[in-house]
Amino acid sequence: MxxxxxxxxxxxxxxxxxxxxxxxxxxxxxxxxxxxxxxxxxxxxxxxxxxxxxxxxxxxxxxxxxxxxxxxxxxxxxxxxxxxxxxxxxxxxxxxxxxxxxxxxxxxxxxxxxxxxxxxxxxxxxxxxxxxxxxxxxxxxxxxxxxxxxxxxxxxxxxxxxxxxxxxxxxxxxxxxxxxxxxxxxxxxxxxxxxxxxxxxxxxxxxxxxxxxxxxGNESQYHLPELNITSGLVIWSVICGPLFGIAANAFTRVMTQARKQAKRNWQMPVFCLLNFAILGLLSAWFPQLLGNGKGPAQITFDNQTTLYLAAALLVLKLLVIWGSLRSGAEGGLLTPGLSNGALLACILGGVWDSFWPGTSIGAFAIVGAAAFLASSMKMPITAVVLILEFTRVNHDFLIPILFAVTGSIATSALINKKWAV
Structure with missing residues (x-):
């Protein structure tokens, strides 16, 4: 033997x-x-x-x-x-x-x-x-x-x-x-x-x-007002979950390509200087663009943003993240992904609220942040746990969060499978 x-x-x-x-x-x-x-x-x-x-x-x-x-x-x-x-x-x-x-x-x-x-x-x-x-x-x-x-x-x-x-x-x-x-x-x-x-x-x-x-100190990353779960939020999370999967999948592909194309030679200082100078100019009108995205996420959770501001910040955030990676700067995409999900949720939630009112923008943002983060980082369980610990939101939100994360991950997986074939 x-x-x-x-x-x-x-x-x-x-x-x-x-x-x-x-x-x-x-x-x-x-x-x-x-x-x-x-x-x-x-x-x-x-x-x-x-x-x-x-x-x-x-x-x-x-x-x-x-x-x-x-x-x-x-x-x-x-x-x-x-x-x-x-x-x-x-x-x-x-x-x-x-x-x-x-x-x-x-x-x-x-x-x-x-x-x-x-x-x-x-x-x-x-x-x-x-x-x-x-x-x-x-x-x-x-x-x-x-x-x-x-x-x-x-x-x-x-x-x-x-x-x-x-x-x-x-x-x-x-x-x-x-x-x-x-x-x-x-x-x-x-x-x-x-x-x-x-x-x-x-x-x-x-x-x-x-x-x-x-x-x-023993502090949570985000501080929330009182947010309540509604039937409209639950149905929205089921319908919009796949949309977050599509958006997060595209975000990951574009940013991965930008990182791969970054120059590692003498051009890097020039591109970095140009990229961050442009960001500095944009910050005169949009100071929310500076930093890893915690600020924009917080104002969405606090119901302190409008649909138009959220749309502008989302587009500009995507551009400056892409530009920073393309120029050769390094950093993670966890908080930027969470922020993008919250901003996208404000837009989708704002449209939904015009047909089915009664849900706060902050509630949409919490669910959207989890759904986007789950697919963009390919970590559904971790994303749910992080959102709960980041915000210490009421555990009743697990229901819409899990619905949205499921739809997001499933859709992202189908897209990846199609690309692989």
């Missing part, structure tokens, strides 16, 4: 300690990156100068700054983005994505290059880049987990899990979403659910979020 192959494992104690330290490291890293982001925002746009974490939001601070200040800050953002990433690609070690590091743990992410890459994302988003900031804490959490895995001599299989957990814990720390970080680890990075994976994922994300409370 042939011997059954048994994969080697490190000691249980080493694995437990590595798991605990991964959560702590990701929490500290995410907290420091978030504090750096806020400090740069306050300094650049001149609001709440006496506090890093304040009651004044980024959108309020940007709106209070004069148009010329916004323009000069965005020009600075373009210079930092273009020169910074050009030098990194020119002289730094080749970057390894989190997904590739999880697939092949024997090819780790380069520490210095990845750290610089993360810092550039935080700095440029703080200065007004329309891309997301969520990749940076995930990268820092992942490189910390990889370093700890080496120190504790974990096996490649264990290292793979730790790197994924570190990335998810970084997300949990910066957004205060412990369950969302764990589900992201399982659904997106590992693509599996089991006790062996669930325990370290939940443990690291919970520890990271708790550690980050020390500097960021």
């Amino acid at each position: 042939s011997e059954q192959h048994v994969e080697p494992r490190s000691g249980t104690l080493s694995l437990i300690i590595a798991t605990l330290l991964t959560g702590i490291a990701a929490g500290i890293g995410g907290m420091l990156l978030a504090l750096l982001l806020h400090a740069i925002q306050h300094l650049a746009f001149g609001y709440s100068p006496d506090a890093i974490i304040s009651q004044e939001s980024f959108l309020e601070g940007v709106s209070a700054a004069n148009a010329s200040r916004r323009f000069y800050v965005l020009v600075s953002c373009g210079l930092i983005a273009g020169i910074g990433w050009y030098l990194l690609y020119r002289f730094g070690k080749p970057l390894v994505s989190i997904a590739n590091a999880v697939k092949n743990p024997q090819k780790p992410m380069p520490f210095f290059s990845t750290l610089v890459h993360a810092l550039l994302q935080i700095i440029t988003v703080a200065l007004g880049s329309p891309l997301g900031r969520e990749v940076a804490p995930r990268e820092v959490g992942a490189i910390g987990a990889g370093w700890l895995s080496q120190r504790f001599r974990l096996t490649p299989a264990e290292t793979r899990v730790m790197v994924a957990c570190g990335a998810g814990a970084g997300l949990a720390a910066v957004y205060n979403v412990p369950l969302g970080g764990a589900v992201f680890t399982l659904e997106v990075l590992l693509g599996a659910f089991s006790w062996e994976l669930l325990i370290p994922a939940v443990c690291t994300s919970s520890i990271a979020a708790l550690v980050a409370w020390a500097g960021l």
Whole structure:
């Protein structure tokens, strides 16, 4: 009888300690990156100068700054983005994505290059880049987990899990979403659910979020007025779910192509400067365009936007996100996708409300944000959990959210299947 192959494992104690330290490291890293982001925002746009974490939001601070200040800050953002990433690609070690590091743990992410890459994302988003900031804490959490895995001599299989957990814990720390970080680890990075994976994922994300409370507090990302579920909202979520799938699928394809076409040579500083200078000019009329999209999402949730403003912001947001990626700037698409979904929901909800009145714009926006995010990031379960933790909305909203997410994901899957054929 042939011997059954048994994969080697490190000691249980080493694995437990590595798991605990991964959560702590990701929490500290995410907290420091978030504090750096806020400090740069306050300094650049001149609001709440006496506090890093304040009651004044980024959108309020940007709106209070004069148009010329916004323009000069965005020009600075373009210079930092273009020169910074050009030098990194020119002289730094080749970057390894989190997904590739999880697939092949024997090819780790380069520490210095990845750290610089993360810092550039935080700095440029703080200065007004329309891309997301969520990749940076995930990268820092992942490189910390990889370093700890080496120190504790974990096996490649264990290292793979730790790197994924570190990335998810970084997300949990910066957004205060412990369950969302764990589900992201399982659904997106590992693509599996089991006790062996669930325990370290939940443990690291919970520890990271708790550690980050020390500097960021126990706050939700968005604050909502009282929103109520209506029969009109439920029916709208069923009908419009597929529309969000179509829109999110197109958004992902266009932005992926823009990222692939970005120049990595001497042209990058020129294109970045031009792109962010144009964004700076647009911000004179639309300060909501600056930042990762949290501001536009918040005003939709607060019922503080009109159909026409939502339409204008949606079109311009898509253009400036595309331009930023095409010019070579880096960043995530999680919050931008959530914001685009909320804006699109305002438009579709506004039209629906003219025929079936009684539902607030904020309620439409919550459902639309989840549906768009689910398809644009290909993570239906994570999207639902993140929306619940981001907003702490009434759990009754799970019904329309799940209807919309189901329609969105199913439609996006059919489109992808057709393209594959």
